[in-house]
Amino acid sequence: MSARHINPILKLVLEVGPIAVFFLAYRFAPIPDGLGTSERQLEQILFSTKVFVPTILVSLLASWLLSGRLPKMAVITAVVVTVFGGLTLFLRDDTFVKMKPTILYGLFAGILAFGLLRGQSYLRYLMDELIPMREEGWMKFTVRFVVFYLALAVLNEIVWRQFGTDRWVDFRTFVLPVANFLFIMAQVPLFQRYALADGSRDHSE
Numbered sequence: 001m002s003a004r005h006i007n008p009i010l011k012l013v014l015e016v017g018p019i020a021v022f023f024l025a026y027r028f029a030p031i032p033d034g035l036g037t038s039e040r041q042l043e044q045i046l047f048s049t050k051v052f053v054p055t056i057l058v059s060l061l062a063s064w065l066l067s068g069r070l071p072k073m074a075v076i077t078a079v080v081v082t083v084f085g086g087l088t089l090f091l092r093d094d095t096f097v098k099m100k101p102t103i104l105y106g107l108f109a110g111i112l113a114f115g116l117l118r119g120q121s122y123l124r125y126l127m128d129e130l131i132p133m134r135e136e137g138w139m140k141f142t143v144r145f146v147v148f149y150l151a152l153a154v155l156n157e158i159v160w161r162q163f164g165t166d167r168w169v170d171f172r173t174f175v176l177p178v179a180n181f182l183f184i185m186a187q188v189p190l191f192q193r194y195a196l197a198d199g200s201r202d203h204s205e
Contacts, residue, residue, distance in 0.1 A: 004068045014063050015074075016177060018056040023173040025051040041165040045094040048169075053085040072126050073108070080104045098160040098168060101176060105153040109146045116142055137194025141187060148183050152176065 006014075025048035031040050060078045064070050080100060087096040115122035121138035123145055133141070156176075160168040 004066065006063070006067050010066070011063075014059045014066075018052060018059050019173055019177060021055045022048050022052040023169060026169050042092070042094055045097060045165065046089060046092065049085045049088050049097050053082055056081050076107070077104060080107070094165065098165075099157075101156040101172065102153045105149040105156070109149040109153065112142050112146050112149075116146070131191055132196040133191060134194045134196060137190060140194075141190055144183075144187065144190075152179065 026044045029044040029047035031043050031047075035043065056078055060070065060074055063074065080103060084096045084100040084103065088094055112122050116139070121135070121142040123142045124133075124135075124138040156171075159171045163171075
């Protein structure tokens with residue numbers, strides 16, 4: 001199946017939609033009366049996880065059907081979500097779903113850092129079709145990406161361990177997506193500085 005262009009608004013819905021569904025499912029979960037705070041929050045997490053896992057898989061499938069391709073980072077994210085969501089439901093332990101961002105960001109950072117040690121930007125292989133840029137630019141962008149994702153992994157651990165489930169859900173829904181958006185926007189000067197003038201690919205290593 002050949003790659004096709006997706007409407008930017010629809011693409012945004014496919015990317016952000018599952019997170020919004022997770023938040024709404026948590027807030028409006030059908031919870032029995034009489035539960036304590038921790039029991040209520042656990043039931044909310046379990047319900048929202050049941051909704052979130054199939055939602056993100058449907059979103060990935062829709063993206064593939066509409067565009068004819070599967071973004072590598074989206075596939076990795078869906079796998080991690082499915083595994084940790086499954087553990088959360090099977091063991092009835094919300095620790096797994098709360099640690100999912102930590103594991104995901106740490107995994108991406110670790111893979112990219114390994115590539116840097118080898119003198120390569122693995123991020124370029126994931127995003128080169130989106131950002132035509134010279135090799136030097138990709139290396140700098142990858143270093144920044146590693147530092148940023150490690151910071152998010154640490155921040156996620158602090159939030160869910162210190163501020164409780166309700167605040168973590170707010171953090172997961174609003175802070176993390178906004179932080180990722182602001183980080184990418186902050187890299188625009190870098191993209192422009194190292195952009196390939198004619199949009200062609202830089203094959204230098």
